[in-house]
Amino acid sequence: MAIFIDSDTKVVVQGITGRDGSFHTREMMAYGTRVVAGVTPGKGSQNFEGPNECTVPIFNGMDEAVSETGANTSVVYVPPAFAAGAILEAAEAGVELIVAITEGVPVLDMARAHAFARDRGVRVLGPNCPGLISPGKSKVGILPGQIVAEGPIGVVSRSGTLTYEAVFQLTTAGLGQTTCVGIGGDPLIGTNFISCLEAFEEDPETAAVVMIGEIGGTDEQEAAAYVKETMSKPVVGFIAGRTAPPGRRMGHAGAIISGSSGTAEEKIRVFEENGISVAIRPADIVGLLQGALA
Amino acid sequence: MDIHEYQARERFRAAGIPVPPGRVVTTPKEAELAAEEYGGTVVIKAQVHSGGRGKAGGVRLAEDAAEARRYTSQILGMDINGFPVEKVLVTPAEDIDTEAYVGVLVDRKAQAATFVVSAEGGVDIEEVARTSPNSIRKLSIDPRYGMLPHQAYWLANFLYDPPKLVSQASKIITQLYDAFVGSGASMAEINPLITTPAGEVKAIDAKMSIDDSELFRRPDVAKMRDTSSEPLSETRAREAGLSYVKLDGDVGCCVNGAGLAMATMDLVKHYGGEPANFLDIGGSSNPDKVVAALEIITSDSNVKVILFNIFGGITRCDDVANGIIEAIKHIDVELPIVIRLTGTNEDLALQILEDAGLSACTSMDEVVEKAVELAGVA
Secondary structure, X not given: OXXXXXXXXXEEEEOOXXXXXXXXXXXXXXXXXXXXXXXXXXXXXXXXXXXXXOEEEEEOOHHHHHXXXXXXXXXXXXXXXXXXXXXXXXXXXXXXXXXXXXXXXXXXXXXXXXXXXXXXXXXXXXXXOOEEEEOOOEEXXXXXXXXXXXXXXXXXXXXXXXXXXXXXXXXXXXXXXXXXXXXXOOOOOOOOHHHHHHXXXXXXXXXXXXXXXXXXXXXXXXXXHHHHHHOOOOEEEEEEOOOOOOOXXXXXXXOOOEOOEOOHHHHXXXXXXXXXXXXOOHHHHHHHHHHHHO | OEEOHHHHHHHHHHOOOOOOOOEEEOOHXXXXXXXXXXXXXXEEEEOOOOOOOOOOOOEEEEOOHHHHHHHHHHHOOOEEXXXXXXXXXXXXXXXXXXXXXXXXXXXXXXXXXXXXXXOOOOOOHHHHHHHOHHHEEEEEEOOOOOOOHHHHHHXXXXXXXXXXXXXXXXXXXXHHHHHHHHXXXXXXXXXXXXXXXXXXXEEOOXXXXXXXXXXXXXXXXXXXXXXXXXXXXXXXXXXXXXXXXXXOOOEEEEEOOHHHHHHHHHHHHXXXXXXXXXXXXXXXXXXXXXXXXXXXXXXXXXXXXXXXXXXXXXXXXXXXXXXXXXXXXXXXXXXXXXXXXEEOOHHHHHHHHHHOOOXXXXXXXXXXXXXXXXXXXX
């Protein structure tokens, strides 16, 4: 088992002919993801050349791509100006999951897109996220397939490379993963920590969860309360940004301390109060997990 | 991106909000002329990207033109919370009956623009929210419908009783929402919204922050950026497409990815050092970006050591190593450089770096300890 995606996931790539879209489509296909369609307006009826002489049909719009191929998941590599539009189109076409990789989508565009997707019961992951990977089954997004391994750990994070760092350490220590999910560094994201924790709690193969947060907002604090109230599985946490100055955006649009709220200290404290072991260095995550699983 | 009060006033005025006239000046003489023209008492307000201007002495009431000149000369050049004052706004003083607060910001939980209003204006709204939550009314605006008339009325009605004031405030609230959306803002605030003895409702202060992701499609807003209020290195980083925040320490950090960059800064501190900056060079091994990053880090004279922390995922470590070597050829760096690379093809990458005479390892803790040690002895 895994959460959100598995070997049956059928993916349509929005923006398949762009630089990032084409590169990562090949990476996904090489990993074994079932990429069944691509969408680029004006390039319908062409084919995308994947690795190992596999080809993927390109459509002008999502409606056609979904009805012709039965795709149930879309991944968005569309530039910021058009990304929210691509999400609206995917939600209307009836996919179950939309993974929005694009960074720099205007926040007010996302407010509309999230509301639209919510109305239709469509899960959005991101935007500004690396996507997700269920090792040995499927990857949707840009996470590197080489650093993961199959195993019992669920990983959920707001970051990209910091997630890779943690996952690589897990893999090196022999702790494989059920699914690694990057929920994104934007202020308005579709799938939050709690949604991922719920899914990991229900997944019989997940034995423990690593939750990697950062400064800004209160998503981690709410997730910590959920862990205490509901979760039976151990959770190990890490929070980035203890040295971040207030009021400054640290790369991610959502990584900003407003007033006295959203600091790393506050999040670490709330984690600890709710029974989550907190790694002070990324290198401590493996040891805490091993302790929790012993 | 923060904009100045005078710029936010322009946006508000363009949306129809009643805002008293004002003039931005950079010399005491100009302030005197402006005060003469307005006649009567004027307010001199420092234009800086910082709250707490009043407390810092950056807002003064001047009773005549001579006083306006004198106060302006005191305020110009003042340092308010680290921001030097280069401009002041001169605006006629208003007769004030009551002061209220009206603000709108993107609320993460509601995932929508959310209004906060209070009849207690002119104060720190976060403080009011903490101490007397009942004196605040909040409303999230559904982005699909925008501000609806009854919603604006519901908010305005919380501020005033007299129907004439409610109808003016209701209009202003709708106009503020328009200015917010039309500017691609993440926050807009009128504090205070005043009533005058003549029964008028007016905005005598204006504050607005713009969502950086909106700037590509709003050139009129983008040109409001005041680069004089940020360190030169941050301006250059933005132009080079790098995410950079200058800090006060001496360990220069060059990292791929925002989360890993923050974690690296934290680890520097953990081992007793002080990070000189946050810097995310992004996901590629492009030597041009590394060159730009090195130029920016070395332009900070506090920096004593340069620390690279790179996770090679899709971009392989050997490509990144070659990118770093290529970049160092193009720029003369005298400071010690320590490099940590991990991920795909890390062994190959270490070999490439060692062959080029650079010190490298795969452990984040090891490289950070080494950087802190080098900064200590340098």
